[in-house]
Amino acid sequence: MPTEKSKPVVAFYGLTCCAGCQLEVLNLEEELLEILGHINLVQFRMGSSAKHPGPYDVCFVEGSVTNEAELAHLKELREKSKVLVALGACATTGGVNALRNGRNIEELKQSVYGDASHVRTLPQIQPLKEYVKVDYELQGCPIAGDEFIEFLTALLTGGEPSEKNYAVCVECRLKENICLMKEGELCLGPITRAGCGARCPSVGFPCEGCWGPVPQANVESEINMFSQKGASFDVVVRKFRMFNASMEDFMKQLKKRLDIEWL
Amino acid sequence: MGLLPEKVLNEWVIIMAPRSTTSPLILKKGDITPFIKKLTHILTVYGPVAKKTQFVFDEISEGSQLRLDYDTTILPPKKYFIPPQEEMVRFSLSPQLNITSPLEESEEATLWNGKRFVIVGIHSCDLAAIKFHDKILTQVYPDPYRTHRRERGIIIGLNCLTPCEESFCKSTMTLSSTEGADLMLTELHDSYYVDVLTETGQLVIDYTKSLFSSASKEQSKSVEQLLTSREDTFPDLIPEFEKLPERLQVGYEGEMWARLGNRCFGCGACTLVCPTCFCFDVKDRVELDLNQGSRVRNWDSCQLVDFALVAGGHNFRPTIPSRVRFRIYHKFWIEPEQIQVIGCVGCGRCTRTCPADIDMIELLTDIQEGGT
Ligand code: SF4
Ligand code: SF4
Ligand code: SF4
Numbered sequence: 139m140p141t142e143k144s145k146p147v148v149a150f151y152g153l154t155c156c157a158g159c160q161l162e163v164l165n166l167e168e169e170l171l172e173i174l175g176h177i178n179l180v181q182f183r184m185g186s187s188a189k190h191p192g193p194y195d196v197c198f199v200e201g202s203v204t205n206e207a208e209l210a211h212l213k214e215l216r217e218k219s220k221v222l223v224a225l226g227a228c229a230t231t232g233g234v235n236a237l238r239n240g241r242n243i244e245e246l247k248q249s250v251y252g253d254a255s256h257v258r259t260l261p262q263i264q265p266l267k268e269y270v271k272v273d274y275e276l277q278g279c280p281i282a283g284d285e286f287i288e289f290l291t292a293l294l295t296g297g298e299p300s301e302k303n304y305a306v307c308v309e310c311r312l313k314e315n316i317c318l319m320k321e322g323e324l325c326l327g328p329i330t331r332a333g334c335g336a337r338c339p340s341v342g343f344p345c346e347g348c349w350g351p352v353p354q355a356n357v358e359s360e361i362n363m364f365s366q367k368g369a370s371f372d373v374v375v376r377k378f379r380m381f382n383a384s385m386e387d388f389m390k391q392l393k394k395r396l397d398i399e400w401l
Numbered sequence: 402m403g404l405l406p407e408k409v410l411n412e413w414v415i416i417m418a419p420r421s422t423t424s425p426l427i428l429k430k431g432d433i434t435p436f437i438k439k440l441t442h443i444l445t446v447y448g449p450v451a452k453k454t455q456f457v458f459d460e461i462s463e464g465s466q467l468r469l470d471y472d473t474t475i476l477p478p479k480k481y482f483i484p485p486q487e488e489m490v491r492f493s494l495s496p497q498l499n500i501t502s503p504l505e506e507s508e509e510a511t512l513w514n515g516k517r518f519v520i521v522g523i524h525s526c527d528l529a530a531i532k533f534h535d536k537i538l539t540q541v542y543p544d545p546y547r548t549h550r551r552e553r554g555i556i557i558g559l560n561c562l563t564p565c566e567e568s569f570c571k572s573t574m575t576l577s578s579t580e581g582a583d584l585m586l587t588e589l590h591d592s593y594y595v596d597v598l599t600e601t602g603q604l605v606i607d608y609t610k611s612l613f614s615s616a617s618k619e620q621s622k623s624v625e626q627l628l629t630s631r632e633d634t635f636p637d638l639i640p641e642f643e644k645l646p647e648r649l650q651v652g653y654e655g656e657m658w659a660r661l662g663n664r665c666f667g668c669g670a671c672t673l674v675c676p677t678c679f680c681f682d683v684k685d686r687v688e689l690d691l692n693q694g695s696r697v698r699n700w701d702s703c704q705l706v707d708f709a710l711v712a713g714g715h716n717f718r719p720t721i722p723s724r725v726r727f728r729i730y731h732k733f734w735i736e737p738e739q740i741q742v743i744g745c746v747g748c749g750r751c752t753r754t755c756p757a758d759i760d761m762i763e764l765l766t767d768i769q770e771g772g773t
């Protein structure tokens with residue numbers, strides 16, 4: 139058994155988000171005790187109010203940077219951490235927070251807060267890796283517990299955590315789901331990174347892309363397939379933007395194809 | 402390029418084996434349930450079951466689950482011989498490295514010790530694909546794991562009497578494949594006509610004997626007619642199929658690959674559902690106790706970006722068009738070179754599953770017409 143001293147110091151921090159990813163870690167009830175045997179968890183507000191000033195061996199950061207204060211915090215965490223891991227869609231693609239991208243931020247503030255003079259916010263939401271060096275990313279809204287465990291064991295045994303550079307369709311075929319694209323629905327599975335175990339198609343819902351784009355995502359073909367199924371521009375844009383509004387390649391293709399200036 | 406179409410043909414003729422070695426039998430449809438029940442006492446039983454609007458192979462505990470009227474399944478029965486995820490070895494790291502392999506199992510599998518399984522209702526295209534694996538995974542890439550499972554599997558085949566959507570098994574000459582099956586069923590009115598093809602098949606019959614009766618001469622004649630009439634009812638959708646390897650060799654840089662590549666997602670679904678594809682990737686996994694672990698192989702696909710990535714970061718097939726082309730070349734050129742059999746049995750699963758609606762019959766027709 140490693141001593142407290144020899145165990146890596148691990149912290150969790152949340153920026154702007156629903157804290158669902160940390161909750162997902164807390165939900166690993168069966169494995170949590172075993173995990174705690176291997177790490178020195180010093181900061182995890184879901185489980186304890188204890189605070190720790192750092193430095194950290196591994197720092198997990200969920201959420202998006204929405205204002206200058208959060209940006210400063212992120213930079214500070216980066217400096218204090220040997221390994222920084224972006225946790226979940228908000229941190230890896232901007233997630234639903236990025237829906238504001240391309241909109242007039244002053245109008246948005248007004249419509250949400252009324253008198254919005256006290257609200258300080260950055261106009262664009264971007265993945266954490268656009269601000270600081272991110273060593274690893276765990277995608278998803280929320281992340282998948284089994285991916286978290288696999289990642290942690292790889293890190294603890296000195297291995298290189300493996301990336302799933304393939305689409306949700308792979309996991310979906312192995313589960314022998316009825317393919318929703320073939321049923322005429324709009325599924326982002328073919329251009330979305332695997333890792334969720336085809337969560338949505340397995341219960342009959344098309345993928346919304348929360349794991350972010352798969353490498354070499356064939357966005358153009360996806361737009362064509364959606365159009366062939368009779369989807370309107372509006373529907374296609376909404377579908378693509380849901381979790382990926384800050385993903386340049388997605389938006390570039392949409393702009394090119396659908397002639398929308400503001401994306 | 403050494404490949405002779407006749408050689409390809411000859412190989413398939415062997416696969417289209419003659420029927421019954423002993424006299425054929427009759428199993429009443431109503432007796433399927435007791436038949437399955439008896440089998441479950443000594444074997445794990447798999448067969449086609451309904452999944453919403455489609456079918457999958459799954460474990461059967463009740464005869465009523467079995468849907469012998471199925472058209473095709475999402476994954477082929479290869480999943481029982483090469484599981485999507487398979488432990489090759491288990492290990493523990495301390496106190497000292499200890500490694501065990503499932504292949505080391507000492508007890509021999511017999512019909513009676515619960516170590517064998519039976520798959521009921523495999524169609525001819527899938528039988529041909531099993532034979533294809535029997536060949537390529539012994540002669541070219543010997544695979545002890547698959548062999549281990551194959552020896553434990555008993556196969557009850559089922560003749561197709563109507564073509565299923567997207568298939569082209571008449572062109573691939575797999576429509577009448579029966580080799581590999583231990584028993585072969587043909588639906589005949591309210592019964593199944595049963596050809597006993599192997600000794601193992603005979604053992605199964607002996608064990609469930611009371612449920613079978615001998616087939617009459619008329620019944621044999623009816624089945625004969627049913628089976629030969631398929632020559633007319635099944636369309637030859639890709640004439641001169643055996644010429645494909647030759648025709649592929651004319652063009653490597655053709656416009657066709659770019660066109661398909663623009664459309665394809667590189668998602669790999671087509672190869673995962675393909676009964677002849679066998680590629681896998683190997684990974685070591687340590688469990689949370691940081692001591693136990695396993696070396697696992699997972700189905701892989703030449704359509705995925707990391708498939709041809711090698712140490713140092715070079716990728717032999719870095720683009721989607723190059724990977725689409727490779728899939729076709731592997732099946733229709735490389736495999737015929739290796740074992741004189743084309744790596745496609747015409748099941749149509751790739752077309753049925755492709756989210757980009759890439760159609761195998763169209764694609765192969767383009768090649769036949771010199772369209773690469
Ligand atoms: S349902 Fe979606 S994720 Fe599943 S195979 Fe079809 S396109 Fe891919
Ligand atoms: S199927 Fe798509 S939307 Fe659903 S969890 Fe997976 S990646 Fe996210
Ligand atoms: S290539 Fe397509 S049609 Fe041919 S065997 Fe594979 S899945 Fe079936």
Ligand code: SF4
Nearest residue numbers: 672678679680703731
């Ligand atoms: S087509 Fe691709 S996945 Fe299938 S056997 Fe050939 S190389 Fe492997």
Ligand code: SF4
Nearest residue numbers: 665666668669671755
């Ligand atoms: S299933 Fe279709 S889209 Fe996916 S890799 Fe195969 S051909 Fe390409």
